[in-house]
Each structure stands twice: as C-alpha cells, then as structure tokens.
Amino acid sequence: xxxxxxxxxxxxxxxxxxxxxxxxxxxxxxxxxxxxxxxxxxxxxxxxxxxxxxxxxxxxxxxxxxxxxxxxxxxxxxxxxxxxxxxxxxxxxxxxxxxxxxxxxxxxxxxxxxxxxxxxxxxxxxxxxxxxxxxxxxxxxxxxxxxxxxxxxxxxxxxxxxxxxxxxxxxxxxxxxxxxxxxxxxxxxxxxxxxxxxxxxxxxxxxxxxxxxxxxxxxxxxxxxxxxxxxxxxxxxxxxxxxxxxxxxxxxxxxxxxxxxxxxxxxxxxxxxxxxxxxxxxxxxxxxxxxxxxxxxxxxxxxxxxxxxxxxxxxxxxxxxxxxxx
Amino acid sequence: xxxxxxxxxxxxxxxxxxxxxxxxxxxxxxxxxxxxxxxxxxxxxxxxxxxxxxxxxxxxxxxxxxxxxxxxxxxxxxxxxxxxxxxxxxxxxxxxxxxxxxxxxxxxxxxxxxxxxxxxxxxxxxxxxxxxxxxxxxxxxxxxxxxxxxxxxxxxxxxxxxxxxxxxxxxxxxxxxxxxxxxxxxxxxxxxxxxxxxxxxxxxxxxxxxxxxxxxxxxxxxxxxxxxxxxxxxxxxxxxxxxxxxxxxxxxxxxxxxxxxxxxxxxxxxxxxxxxxxxxxxxxxxxxxxxxxxxxxxxxxxxxxxxxxxx
Numbered sequence: 001x002x003x004x005x006x007x008x009x010x011x012x013x014x015x016x017x018x019x020x021x022x023x024x025x026x027x028x029x030x031x032x033x034x035x036x037x038x039x040x041x042x043x044x045x046x047x048x049x050x051x052x053x054x055x056x057x058x059x060x061x062x063x064x065x066x067x068x069x070x071x072x073x074x075x076x077x078x079x080x081x082x083x084x085x086x087x088x089x090x091x092x093x094x095x096x097x098x099x100x101x102x103x104x105x106x107x108x109x110x111x112x113x114x115x116x117x118x119x120x121x122x123x124x125x126x127x128x129x130x131x132x133x134x135x136x137x138x139x140x141x142x143x144x145x146x147x148x149x150x151x152x153x154x155x156x157x158x159x160x161x162x163x164x165x166x167x168x169x170x171x172x173x174x175x176x177x178x179x180x181x182x183x184x185x186x187x188x189x190x191x192x193x194x195x196x197x198x199x200x201x202x203x204x205x206x207x208x209x210x211x212x213x214x215x216x217x218x219x220x221x222x223x224x225x226x227x228x229x230x231x232x233x234x235x236x237x238x239x240x241x242x243x244x245x246x247x248x249x250x251x252x253x254x255x256x257x258x259x260x261x262x263x264x265x266x267x268x269x270x271x272x273x274x275x276x277x278x279x280x281x282x283x284x285x286x287x288x289x290x291x292x293x294x295x296x297x298x299x300x301x302x303x304x305x306x307x308x309x310x311x312x313x314x315x316x317x318x319x320x321x322x323x324x325x326x
Numbered sequence: 327x328x329x330x331x332x333x334x335x336x337x338x339x340x341x342x343x344x345x346x347x348x349x350x351x352x353x354x355x356x357x358x359x360x361x362x363x364x365x366x367x368x369x370x371x372x373x374x375x376x377x378x379x380x381x382x383x384x385x386x387x388x389x390x391x392x393x394x395x396x397x398x399x400x401x402x403x404x405x406x407x408x409x410x411x412x413x414x415x416x417x418x419x420x421x422x423x424x425x426x427x428x429x430x431x432x433x434x435x436x437x438x439x440x441x442x443x444x445x446x447x448x449x450x451x452x453x454x455x456x457x458x459x460x461x462x463x464x465x466x467x468x469x470x471x472x473x474x475x476x477x478x479x480x481x482x483x484x485x486x487x488x489x490x491x492x493x494x495x496x497x498x499x500x501x502x503x504x505x506x507x508x509x510x511x512x513x514x515x516x517x518x519x520x521x522x523x524x525x526x527x528x529x530x531x532x533x534x535x536x537x538x539x540x541x542x543x544x545x546x547x548x549x550x551x552x553x554x555x556x557x558x559x560x561x562x563x564x565x566x567x568x569x570x571x572x573x574x575x576x577x578x579x580x581x582x583x584x585x586x587x588x589x590x591x592x593x594x595x596x597x598x599x600x601x602x603x604x605x606x607x608x609x610x611x612x613x614x615x616x617x618x619x620x621x622x623x624x625x626x627x628x629x630x631x632x633x634x635x636x637x
Contacts, residue, residue: 061414062414062416065411065414065416066416068411069408069411069422072408072422072426072513073422073426075509076426076428076429076509076513077425077428079440079444080428082440082444082451083440083443086443094449095448096449097454099451139335139336139339140336142332142333142335142336143333145332146330146332146333147333150328150329150332151329152329152330155329158333158337162340165340165344165345165348167620167621168344168617169570169571169593169613169617170571171571171593171596171597171616172348172610172614172616172617173344173347173348173351175347175351175596175606175609175610175613176350176351176610177347178600178601179361180347195339196343198339199335199336199338199339199340199343199344201340201344204336229328229331229332233332258433258434258435260434260435260575261574261597264578264601265597265601275435276434276435276436279435279436279439280435283439283442293439293443294440294443296436297437297439297440300436301432301436301437304431304432305428305431308424308427308428308431312424312427315427315431316518319515319518320518320522
C-alpha cells in the first residue's frame with residue numbers, strides 16, 4: 001500500500017499481509033466463489049429424499065430475504081438519489097423539503113464548468129492517476145518477480161521489511177516526505193504528486209502472491225531454451241499475471257483518482273488541483289449553492305461507478321485474494 | 327545477480343519514500359523542528375512526548391478517535407448479516423452487491439460533501455424525515471438533532487471536563503459521523519470478505535449438524551460462526567488499524583474538527599500540527615505515538631484473537 005493510500009484508504013481494499021496466516025483459514029486454497037454470488041451455502045440443510053420443503057423454505061424465506069435486502073438497498077441508494085435530484089434544482093428550491101425539483105435545471109451542470117475549471121480538475125485527476133497506476137504496476141510487478149520467481153540471498157529479510165512498513169500509519173511517512181518535497185522544490189508539481197505514489201509495498205505483496213501461484217516449470221523450460229530473465233518476465237510471467245495486474249491497476253486507479261491527503265498538502269496553485277481538492281475549494285466558496293455542489297459531486301463519482309460496474313469482478317477477486325492468501 | 331535489476335526501481339522508491347522517512351520521522355520527533363518558527367533548531371530529547379502527555383487536547387482527540395470507532399461492531403455485524411442474505415440462491419444478488427458496494431467505491435470528498443448537505447438542520451432530508459416522524463407520532467416541541475453543529479453525543483460526554491453528564495446526552499456531530507461511517511462500511515470490503523468465507527464453509531458440516539437436530543440458530547452458532555472466525559479476526563484487526571488512523575477526511579471536509587474540537591481525531595490533529603502550524607517535530611512525535619497505539623492494540627487483538635480462535 002503506498003503512503004498516500006494508507007491515510008486515504010477509501011477504495012483501497014482493506015487488506016494487508018494476511019493476519020490469519022497459518023491458522024487454517026477455511027477459505028484457503030479453494031476457489032473464491034464470492035464473485036459469482038451464488039453459493040452452495042444455505043442456512044437450511046438439504047432435505048434428503050423426496051421430502052416436501054415447507055412453505056417457509058419455498059416462498060417465505062426468499063420473500064423475507066428480498067424484503068430485507070430491498071430495505072437495505074433503498075437505504076444505500078436514497079442519498080445518491082437525493083444528490084441527483086438536488087443537482088437539477090434551481091437555487092430557490094434547494095431549501096424546499098420536496099426532494100423532486102419543480103423546475104428542472106439541467107443547466108446546473110454546465111454552470112459548474114463556468115464557475116470553476118472543472119474540466120481541468122478532471123484532466124489532472126485522470127492524468128495523475130493513470131501515471132501512478134502505470135508506474136506502480138510496472139515497479140510492483142518487477143519487484144514481485146524478484147520476490148516470487150528468483151532466488152537470492154536476503155530475499156526473505158527484504159520481503160519482511162516490506163511487510164513491516166504496511167503496518168505503519170501513512171501520516172508517519174507523510175511528514176518527512178513533505179519536507180523532502182519542500183527541499184527538492186517539488187511542492188506544487190506533477191512530479192511531486194506522482195513519484196512518491198509510484199511505489200507500493202502493497203502492490204508488490206499482491207502481485208507476489210499472484211506470481212507464486214504460477215507453475216515454476218514455465219520459467220525452467222524457458223531458461224533451458226536460453227531466454228533471459230527479462231524475456232521470461234516480459235513474455236511469460238507478465239501475460240499470466242494479467243488478472244493480478246488488472247486488479248492492482250483498478251485499485252490504484254480508483255484510489256488515486258480520489259486521493260485526498262497528499263494532494264491536499266502538495267497542491268498550492270489552482271491549475272494543478274485534482275477533483276477532490278477542487279471540490280473542497282468549490283465547497284468553501286460556493287458552500288450555499290448546494291445544487292451546483294451536488295452537480296459537481298455527481299460528475300465526480302460517475303466515472304468511478306462506471307469503472308466499478310465494468311470491473312467489479314476484478315475488484316471483488318482482489319479484495320478476497322489480498323486477505324485470504326498469506 | 328539478476329534479482330537486483332528487477333528489485334531496484336521498486337526498492338529505491340520504497341527506501342526513499344517509506345523506509346527512510348519512517349526512521350527520519352522517529353529522529354525528528356526528538357527535535358523542535360519547525361518550518362516557520364524563528365526559534366533555532368535543537369534536539370530536545372523527550373520534551374515533545376512530555377508535552378504531549380500534558381496536552382489536554384491530545385487526550386480529547388484520542389477519546390474522539392475512540393468514539394468514532396463505536397460504529398465498528400454495528401458495521402461488522404451488518405456486513406455479516408448482508409453477506410448471509412447474499413449467499414442464498416436468489417435472483418438479483420449481483421445487483422444488490424453492486425449497490426451495497428457503491429458508497430465504498432465513491433467515498434471521499436464527494437460523499438462527505440453530500441452528507442454535509444443531508445445533515446443540514448435547515449433543509450437536509452435527514453431532519454426533514456425526523457420532523458415528519460415526530461409530527462406523525464404527535465411529538466410536539468421536540469427538536470430534531472443539530473447533527474454536525476452539536477456537541478451532544480449518545481454517551482453524554484462533556485467536552486470540557488471529559489466526564490459524563492446528562493446535559494450532553496443527545497445526537498451530535500460525532501454520532502453523525504458514526505452513522506455515515508456505518509452506511510459507508512456496511513456493504514464494503516468486509517461484506518465481500520464474509521461472502522467469500524461463507525461460500526467456503528463445507529456443506530457437510532451443515533448436513534451433520536442438521537442430522538443432530540440442530541436448529542437454525544444452533545447451526546449458525548456452532549457451524550457458521552466458528553468457521554468464519556479467521557475472517558472475523560482479520561476484519562476486526564484491520565478495522566482497528568483503519569479506525570485509529572481515521573476521521574481525517576470527515577474533519578477536514580465536514581466539520582473542520584468542530585464543534586469545540588469534538589470531531590478532531592488524532593490524524594486530523596497531526597495534519598494540523600504538521601501542515602497548518604508546521605510544527606514538524608511535535609507532529610512527528612504524535613504520529614509515532616499513534617503508531618505505538620496501533621501496534622499495541624494489534625498485539626492485544628492478536629493475543630485475545632488467537633485465544634478465541636484456538637478455543
């Protein structure tokens with residue numbers, strides 16, 4: 001986990017080195033079935049033979065489950081719906097208790113772009129997040145290859161050092177890093193925002209777990225054919241590790257798109273502001289114009305929702321992989 | 327040594343931005359280093375830590391951090407309940423799961439700004455619903471909570487003297503943040519972990535329990551719960567680690583740490599000391615104390631957790 005996401009831990013998997021290692025996790029080894037969201041588990045035992053299932057099992061229980069889940073789903077959805085509706089209200093209706101706008105103002109969305117350089121914020125967030133993601137995946141994959149597929153002296157010790165730093169709160173490293181950035185004159189620059197986030201002990205850990213699972217005979221066969229380590233890494237391991245890379249990439253992308261703490265202390269000038277920092281400034285200046293704030297919020301989270309809906313299989317896998325395998 | 331070439335880029339970054347800063351911050355926690363003060367740099371030994379011990383604010387903020395973690399058992403229990411509901415063969419489970427995960431994927435500045443509006447005592451929908459319910463059941467003259475601007479709390483903690491008093495009993499800023507936290511966390515990663523764990527409980531255990539005539543509750547108590555123990559343990563440990571570092575975004579975006587410092591957590595205090603007041607030495611000392619607290623609580627969790635797991 002890189003230093004930023006440690007404080008800014010939203011959209012990061014709540015994972016780390018498995019703390020349940022060696023305790024006989026029931027989940028170990030078996031395929032993680034959660035992503036299919038169906039399981040053989042039912043709190044009811046299977047009835048043997050042709051015994052008729054009771055009314056409760058056939059109808060009552062599913063209906064009850066749907067009711068409970070439906071109420072929960074409404075609770076989760078209601079704030080988002082309110083946000084969406086409010087973003088279409090004229091300012092005069094914001095304080096009205098009726099959540100549905102009387103006159104719909106789609107123009108709120110274009111006004112956000114007029115009041116603040118919202119497109120610039122989008123660009124900065126995406127630009128920084130993509131660079132961090134690319135660098136983090138590359139450096140993590142290379143280090144993971146060294147940890148998982150190569151033998152060298154001190155390997156276990158260095159790996160333990162990596163794991164140990166995952167325990168340390170992000171704020172501990174944030175302060176020295178900030179002073180270093182001040183001394184190097186990298187405050188308020190893309191470099192200062194990207195480079196410290198480009199290395200991740202968490203990413204290395206995740207990909208190492210993934211690469212450990214690949215058959216060793218592949219490397220050996222390639223080595224006999226005279227392939228260099230770089231060839232083996234690039235042509236054999238990387239394609240096989242693609243699911244792991246995608247998972248790490250999505251987490252890094254989402255985490256850095258919404259990264260808050262590090263940009264907050266690093267960014268001074270307006271043209272460098274990322275979405276979260278820009279939103280915060282917008283909230284400070286236009287705090288009373290809730291309709292515009294909500295329109296900006298909607299535009300802020302829509303890319304995340306789209307990305308998640310497309311890639312949710314990988315997100316779910318990644319969370320389970322990170323926690324389950326030690 | 328071919329490994330060196332592969333490791334080097336990552337290791338350099340790791341050393342420069344993680345390992346060395348950790349040591350560096352320990353060293354400067356023994357200094358009075360400030361980026362602003364005219365006072366010359368000096369090594370002051372344990373002075374920062376002594377000052378911290380006598381810093382009443384620090385203890386209040388530590389208590390606040392603890393208060394904001396009170397929602398943890400509710401959130402974890404809720405995650406388990408949702409996971410149990412979601413691991414049945416029913417239609418629409420993926421859709422439900424996606425919905426429940428939405429707050430986790432979007433949490434951050436946009437969500438905090440949204441909740442600030444939801445809690446607004448004048449036009450926020452939270453109080454609109456509460457007042458509607460009050461009218462419905464004929465409660466007149468009872469005020470709805472003032473949420474983010476109120477020092478009231480469900481435990482009745484008095485901010486000034488750090489003691490309990492009936493006068494402070496009610497719903498206030500800290501409760502607002504706890505409720506929002508539960509809303510965010512309940513369908514998040516913990517739910518996904520429980521879904522995975524539930525899917526891996528061997529079916530024959532349930533069949534054996536049913537043979538023995540175990541009822542619904544007995545099956546949960548004696549099969550599901552013990553089988554989930556390692557996952558619960560992991561979730562509890564990670565929640566403590568996250569919770570002790572938490573509260574920064576909420577304070578920075580929603581409350582500015584107020585009212586009367588009741589929503590300032592340790593991490594927001596460190597942020598203010600380091601990046602607003604530029605007292606780097608003192609802030610590093612607090613950060614290290616936070617690390618020691620996290621480490622200590624993780625060890626405790628481990629000790630009692632492994633005992634519970636082995637029973």
